Amino acid sequence: YAEAGYQVPESAARFGGRRLFSISGDVVRPGVYEVPIGIPLGEVFEDKKYCGGVPGGLYAVAPSGPSSGIVPAAIPIAPVPAGDAYEPWLRKVLGGFRDAASQAAMERIARQHLPPGTTTLDIRHLPMDLNFFRGVNGALRLKVGMALGAAIVVYANGTDALAQAVNYTRFFRNESCGKCVPCRLGSQKLYQIGLDLLDKKARGHPFAASELKGVGEDVKQLTE
Secondary structure, three states: OOOOOOOOOOOOHHHHHHHHEEEEEEEOOOOEEEEEEEHHHEEEEEEOOOOOOOOOOOOEEEEEEEOOOOEEEEOOOOOOHHHHHHHHHHHHHHOOOOOHHHHHHHHHHHHHHOOOOOOOEEEEHEEOOOOHHHHHHHOOOOOOOOOOOEEEEEEOOOOOOHHHHHHHHHHHHHHHHOOOHHHHHHHHHHHHHHHHHHHHHHOOOOOOOHHHHHHHHHHHHOOO
């Protein structure tokens, strides 16, 4: 944060060092960037010395490429409590992080961007630090797990998330060595289900969320 120009209290723990990230997708200038560890994702996406912005606005991010899944720009969280319950809530959240730098970053994010009643967390505020990403999942009990890798894919508004998910599934199917049944058959099963859902969508036939939930059960049966 300090290297990125943010005002950090002298007493606050800080991230240290620098790291290379490959950023692709719907940004003005995709590329490989060396950035200070702990810089917010949004800073790298928007700053002219880095990616230069996301035309159309940020829709989602794959913070570790296909293996991390697609995370929405506004991450759903449980409502932030108000009044006397806020400070105990914050202490509990901070307890979900093991290192002082992550705790300090989370406290800054909470006090600046998570007022009482908030139900989403803007992914652009998250610091680019591996340990922070590991801790934030449990600290805020996120329904969408996240991991930070060296390759980040950015998606602008208008992206078809289902089509991207099917594309990811095809990638893993093609890259499977085929030695185990769950991977050999499961990845093909997932890909076919995805194609069927895309076909329904193209023909204007809406599909229920239960169809997506059933995908995991279908693959699980292949392992039993």
